[in-house]
Amino acid sequence: MYSEKVMDHFMNPRNVGEIPDADGVGTVGNPVCGDLMTVYIKVKDNRLEDVKFKTFGCGAAIATSSMITELAKGKTIEEALRITRGDVADSLGGLPPIKMHCSNLAADALHAAIKDYVKRKEANK
Amino acid sequence: MDHAAGMPVDPRVFEAMKPYFVENYGNPSSSYSFGASAKNALMESREKVARLIGAEKPEEVIFTSGGTESNNLAIKGVAYRNKDKGNHIIATTIEHISVINICKHLQKQDFEITYIPVDKQGMVDPEKLKDAITDKTILISVMYANGEIGTIQPIREIGKIAHENQIYFHVDAVAAVGKVPINVGEENIDLLSISSNDMYGPKGMGALYIKKGTRIQPVMQGGGQERGLRSGTENIPGIVGMGKAAEIAQEEMETEGRRLSQLRDKLIKGALNKIARSYLNGHPTKRLPNNANLRFSYIEGESLILGLDMLGIQVSSGSACTSKTLEPSHVLLAIGLAHEEAHGSLVFTMGKQNSEEDVKYVLEVLPGVVRRLRAMSPLTPKEMLR
Missing domain, CATH: 3.90.1150.10 (Aspartate Aminotransferase, domain 1)
Incomplete structure (x- = not known):
């Protein structure tokens, strides 16, 4: 059902965990639906210095979370905001059609974390 | 450890089926002697399945294409045939998806369905079921055991309630047949759905036990095989396989x-x-x-x-x-x-x-x-x- 890449990211997820002093945190999904992701970001000089995740969900949810941390790390805020759900799925060698909608939330979680970061920055001005 | 999804065919079952593909391909409906061996095989298999569930007469067993068809024949067949007596059917909230979808289908045709809830352990309360009975109730359908959570229902008690109220009692026993002893007579069952693959028989085979005297009509029209209740040339290799599977299940x-x-x-x-x-x-x-x-x-x-x-x-x-x-x-x-x-x-x-x-x-x-x-x-x- 899943590509080799998805299984690799599911079995060996990259960047699992929390960032205690994160500059932005984004949570999307709902445990009722079976998927809940939180992405933590650390920003330095407008770049994502560190990205971590925690996910409750199916194999696709875990693999996309892991992939988004790899895609986003080192990118500028503007570049990270351009990463789409499609990019995540493509980087994983595709996802089963049924999972494209429900479990492919990682890009949204990243964007939510960036929004949170921007909001905090505004508030501190 | 996912036997509910599919079971291998027992090698002894496969052996028993083999001769009925190429050598004994006769049609049990033929009058000449070549059809006779198929006819005998059909009869023997029917006896074996009947014995496994404690049916009094082998004729009470009708072969079908599996659990889903058996459920369709049982519920629709009884509902349509007894519409003159009422339009109310009682089922439970944990029935197999085939039963639930058959009920939904009947709801569109002016039948009323009451789904009895179960407790936290998946058990039906016979008293609650009793309370749901109306003078329009013609059928109660409760599964013997749930294939997903494993819970076995108080079938005998529910059957007794059904019969006290002159209501037919259908039991979807797909998950239970061959795993736990079943006796349709002692457990007050009028109709019982069985699947072959769930007891190491071939896929695409099933049976419905219909107690003699039950008012039921076919849901598929054709040449009148299986006492007119399930038309279509009999799947002899499948039937032989299911019979063998029933025999082994009973022994083991x-x-x-x-x-x-x-x-x-x-x-x-x-x-x-x-x-x-x-x-x-x-x-x-x-x-x-x-x-x-x-x-x-x-x-x-x-x-x-x-x-x-x-x-x-x-x-x-x-x-x-x-x-x-x-x-x-x-x-x-x-x-x-x-x-x-x-x-x-x-x-x-x-x-x-x-x-x-x-x-x-x-x-x-x-x-x-x-x-x-x-x-x-x-x-x-x-x-x-x-």
Whole structure:
């Protein structure tokens, strides 16, 4: 059902965990639906210095979370905001059609974390 | 450990079927002698299936294409034929999806369906069922055992209530036949659905027991085979296979049932002991000998399945993420689980191929798979990870 890449990211997820002093945190999904992701970001000089995740969900949810941390790390805020759900799925060698909608939330979680970061920055001005 | 999804055909069953493909391909309806061996095979198989469920007469067994067709024939056949007496049918909230969808179909045709809820262990309360009976009730349909949570219903008692009220009683016994002893007479059953593959017989075969005198009509029109109730040339190799499977099940049920229930209890006890915040779904004792349905907080079933699959263990889950509809199992919701709880459920259904070694291995690796996923989950309480 899943590509080799998805299984690799599911079995060996990259960047699992929390960032205690994160500059932005984004949570999307709902445990009722079976998927809940939180992405933590650390920003330095407008770049994502560190990205971590925690996910409750199916194999696709875990693999996309892991992939988004790899895609986003080192990118500028503007570049990270351009990463789409499609990019995540493509980087994983595709996802089963049924999972494209429900479990492919990682890009949204990243964007939510960036929004949170921007909001905090505004508030501190 | 996913025997509910599909079972291998017993090699003895396969051997019994073989001659009926190329050598004995006769049609039981033919008048010349070549058809006779097929006719005999048909009769013998019918007797074997009848014996397994304690049917008085072999003619009370009608061969079908499987559990789904048997349920269709039983429920629609009785509903349409008895419409003059009433339009009310009683079922439960945990019936197999085929029964639920047949009921929904009948609802569109002016039948009224009452779904009786079950308790937390998946048990139907016969008193509640009794209260739902009206003067329009023509059929009660309750499954013998639930293939997902394993709970076995008080069939005899429900059958008694049905008969006291002159209502037909249909039992979907697909998950139970060949695993637990069934006696249609003693248990007050008028119609009983059976599937061949669920007892190591070939796929695409099933049967419906119809007690003599039951008012029923066919749902498929044709040449009038199977006493006019199931037209179409008989699938002789399949029927022979199902008959052989029934024969073997009858001989081995007791020993195999005892062996499997020991494995089941070992698996349940071991998992609950080794893994914190793990629970058993379904009834602790009144359950199928081969079924263990476990629930683990904070994690999701499909990722559990994948994790176990990588270690060579095949199981299934009630999680939405493994279903075509993206809805969690209606059975788990019916026993009162929250959606997120239903997502974290895992179903083990064991069979002849499973040994004590398998259970030991599962208990060895399952805690690690659960721990790994919990460490990743934002729902896991921090103190649990220390």
